[in-house]
């Protein structure tokens with residue numbers, strides 16, 4: 034994480050670009066040149082976007098804690114009605130999201146935000162779209178106890194799990210003498226979520242140096258992504274995110290991080306920058322699912338969104354030509370194409 038960030042800043046400095054800052058007044062990223070034949074700038078960007086080789090989770094891919102967490106993730110006793118599991122919204126067959134513009138809770142009430150995918154979250158410093166959870170351990174019980182989301186109570190959950198012999202044994206094995214408790218349930222769920230890693234993509238291969246992994250249009254799209262379109266100002270690093278919060282000028286009323294920090298102007302309407310890995314596979318987009326396709330996302334950035342004091346200075350009308358929009362879209366598809374699935 035730190036290495037990637039350092040490499041990113043290094044790349045910006047080398048390209049004559051100032052490092053990202055949280056203020057609105059900081060200048061928009063200017064254009065490092067990516068020649069089609071590669072060259073020194075490309076080497077710098079490769080360092081910035083390289084996927085780390087260490088495993089994502091310290092808990093191991095498949096230890097007993099992760100296995101217990103996986104069981105709980107699919108467990109309907111976690112909801113007050115016994116009908117809903119984490120996997121109802123975070124569907125493993127659908128990038129751990131649900132394809133709906135906004136999530137639907139236990140009483141069929143539409144919630145205010147879209148279900149996010151659950152990949153590569155081990156390094157994310159503040160979870161939820163507004164960053165209100167400081168760790169996975171803190172996050173995972175929030176949906177369970179939220180009356181509109183899963184509508185369970187801790188008391189009932191502990192009692193119900195305690196009655197199932199499988200859980201009595203499984204919790205005893207991992208947490209001897211403790212059994213199911215708020216702490217042990219959260220630890221197991223967090224370990225499972227932490228173990229979820231997005232697949233390697235064509236873009237990763239290209240970053241590793243395999244020139245044939247990306248087509249012409251995809252490579253032009255990358256040059257736009259780190260150049261004229263300025264996407265890299267926020268979508269940098271191997272997960273294509275700075276994990277920071279920005280207002281990108283979407284017109285809805287949700288104040289995002291601003292609801293937690295009413296006095297911080299730059300956080301009004303600000304949401305965490307999402308990872309773009311696998312993004313083409315999971316429309317609709319944004320915290321409210323308001324943009325139905327990647328074309329709509331690119332059109333939004335091209336127009337620059339609602340001009341208001343909180344909007345990031347890095348979001349502004351871009352003047353992209355139709356062929357450039359098509360290239361940018363091709364690039365976003367290349368960060369979503371798992372290796373081995375053809376093109």
Ligand code: HEC
Pocket residue numbers: 106111117118119120121122123136137138139144146147148149150151154159160161162163169172173174176177182183222226
């Ligand atoms: C009703 C659908 C629904 C259910 C059920 C649900 N979630 Fe979520 N989940 C969401 C939504 C919506 C958000 C985003 C909320 C926000 O940011 O305000 C979210 C956010 C998250 C996040 C944060 C992801 C990020 O990128 O910050 C994690 C982790 C997560 N859920 C795990 C779980 C676990 C574990 C369970 C089961 C205990 C669960 N969820 C149950 C809809 C759901």
Ligand code: HEC
Pocket residue numbers: 162258262263264265266267268278279280281283303304305306307308309312317318319320321330331334345347348361
């Ligand atoms: C100022 C920082 C910033 C810049 C510059 C930026 N983004 Fe984003 N991007 C964000 C944030 C923040 C969100 C989430 C907004 C929300 O959920 O409401 C986002 C969301 C997205 C999404 C939707 C992802 C999802 O899962 O819903 C896509 C796709 C995307 N950006 C692509 C791009 C492209 C392409 C560019 C360049 C044209 C770009 N971004 C420039 C910060 C930025």
